[in-house]
Amino acid sequence: MAAGCGVVPGTTGGSGDGTITVMTWAPEKTRATNKPGMPAMARAYARWINANGGINGHKLKVLTCNDHNDTVSAAQCARRAVEADVVAVVGSYSQHGRSFLSPLESAGIPYLGGYGVTDDEFTSPLSYPVNGGxxxxxxxxxxxxxxxxxxxxxxxxxxxxxxxxxxxxxxxxxxxxxxxxxxxxxxxxxxxxxxxxxxxxxxxxxxxxxxxxxxxxxxxxxxxxxxxxxxxxxxxxxxxxxxxxxxxxxxxxxxxxxxxxxxxxxxWYPASNDKRWKPMRDVIREEAFGDNRIDAADPGVQTTWVAYTALREAVESLGDGEVSSRTLRRTLDDGLRIETGGLTPTLNWNFEDMLGAKGFPRLVNSDxxxxxxxxxxxxxxxxxxxxxxxxxxxxxxx
CATH class of the missing domain: 3.40.50.2300 (Response regulator)
Known part of the structure; x- marks a missing residue:
C-alpha cells in the first residue's frame, strides 16, 4: 500500500503490540560496492536488544532490503518501508538518495544514520546523518x-x-x-x-x-x-x-x-581495535558469532551500530509516550543530544546547532x-x- 493509499504518516510501526518496526537496507551480491554486514548487524542488534528487554519495553523488529545498487531497487526498498509503516530507516547504505528519500519524505519517515555516500543525505530535512559521509x-x-x-x-x-x-x-x-x-x-x-x-x-x-x-x-x-x-x-x-x-x-x-x-x-571513527568498540564486539560475539558478513572493522557495520545506538536513545527519550515516525522526528528535531560512547562527538540535529557547512546543511559531525x-x-x-x-x-x- 502506497503512502497515498491509506498509510497514515506518523503512526506507530508494528502490529499494535508495542513492537517498533524499522528497516535497514544495503546492496548485496552486486558487481559493485556491497554492504551485507549492515543489515546483518541490524538483525544481530535486534536479537541482542530483544534478549535484554527491548527498548523501553518495546520489542524491536528489523526489516531488511537489498537496494542492488540501482535506482529502481532503492525506490522499491523505500516503498516497502512505507508499506510496513516503519518508524525509521536506520543504519543503511545506498548511492541513490533521490530515489529513496522522496517516498520516505512523503510518508514522514526519518532516515537515521545513512552511510553518507550522497549529497541528498545532507540536505533532506528527514535525514539524520551520524557521520560526515x-x-x-x-x-x-x-x-x-x-x-x-x-x-x-x-x-x-x-x-x-x-x-x-x-x-x-x-x-x-x-x-x-x-x-x-x-x-x-x-x-x-x-x-x-x-x-x-x-x-x-x-x-x-x-x-x-x-x-x-x-x-x-x-x-x-x-x-x-x-x-x-x-x-x-x-x-x-x-x-x-x-x-x-x-x-x-x-x-x-x-x-x-x-x-x-x-x-x-x-x-570517521576510532580505529577498530579501540576499546570504545567493545560493546559492539560483545554483541557480535553473542548474537552473530560465525556470521562472516559482519566485520567489526567495516565502517558500514560500525555506522549501523552507531545509528542503532542513536535510535535507542531517541526511543528512550520518549519515555512512556507514543513511538512513531512523527514523535521520533520531533525528539530529534527538538535538540536531543545523543552520546555514542565516544565513537562520535555528541550528535544533535537541532537546526541552530547544525554546522552549516556549505552544501551540507544537515551535517552535524565533521570529525x-x-x-x-x-x-x-x-x-x-x-x-x-x-x-x-x-x-x-x-x-x-x-
Missing amino acids: QPSLMAGLGQQLAKSCGAVTLVRPDTIAGDEMPLLLDSGLSAGGHPGAADQRAAEDATEYAGHADRALRQVSADPSRAGCVVPALGDRTDTFMDSFRRVREEYPDVRTASVLGSVDQSVIDAAGRTYEGSYVTG VTFQQVRGGRLVTARKGFVNVSKVLENSDTA
Whole structure:
C-alpha cells in the first residue's frame, strides 16, 4: 500500500503490540560496492536488544532490503518501508538518495544514520546523518596527505557519487597548501585496473624530488585496483598509497599482504581495535558469532551500530509516550543530544546547532580520524578526531 493509499504518516510501526518496526537496507551480491554486514548487524542488534528487554519495553523488529545498487531497487526498498509503516530507516547504505528519500519524505519517515555516500543525505530535512559521509572522508584525506605527498592522483568511480570526490579531496589538499590531485575516472565494476594503475604511477612520479601518492577510492573494487597496482609498481618503489575506510579496512589489508603497508587512511571513527568498540564486539560475539558478513572493522557495520545506538536513545527519550515516525522526528528535531560512547562527538540535529557547512546543511559531525597501515595493522596516525568543517565550508561542491 502506497503512502497515498491509506498509510497514515506518523503512526506507530508494528502490529499494535508495542513492537517498533524499522528497516535497514544495503546492496548485496552486486558487481559493485556491497554492504551485507549492515543489515546483518541490524538483525544481530535486534536479537541482542530483544534478549535484554527491548527498548523501553518495546520489542524491536528489523526489516531488511537489498537496494542492488540501482535506482529502481532503492525506490522499491523505500516503498516497502512505507508499506510496513516503519518508524525509521536506520543504519543503511545506498548511492541513490533521490530515489529513496522522496517516498520516505512523503510518508514522514526519518532516515537515521545513512552511510553518507550522497549529497541528498545532507540536505533532506528527514535525514539524520551520524557521520560526515563521503564529504568529510575525502576532505579529511586531502588534509592528511597535503604535507605527506608530492603529486597526488585520485582513481575514483565514474558515477554521480564519484564526481564529487575530486572537489572534496582538493579542498583538503588546498587547505594544507597542496596544489591538488589529478583525477582518473574508472568503472566501479571493472575486473582489472592495470591501465589506470600504470597511468597513475606515471603521473605521481613526474616529480622525483618528492614521493607521490596514488589514491584509489573505488569501494569494493579498491582491492582489485591494488592487485593491478602491485604488479606494475616495481618501477616506482617510492610511491605511496592512500584511501578512505570503506575502500580499505583491516580485512582487506590482511588479505593483501604488504600491498597496503604505509598507506594513509582516513575514517570517521576510532580505529577498530579501540576499546570504545567493545560493546559492539560483545554483541557480535553473542548474537552473530560465525556470521562472516559482519566485520567489526567495516565502517558500514560500525555506522549501523552507531545509528542503532542513536535510535535507542531517541526511543528512550520518549519515555512512556507514543513511538512513531512523527514523535521520533520531533525528539530529534527538538535538540536531543545523543552520546555514542565516544565513537562520535555528541550528535544533535537541532537546526541552530547544525554546522552549516556549505552544501551540507544537515551535517552535524565533521570529525574524522587519521590512520595508517604499519606492520600490517591499521593504527591511529594522529590521536583524537580532526574536525574538517572549515575545509567543507570552503569547498566548491555547493
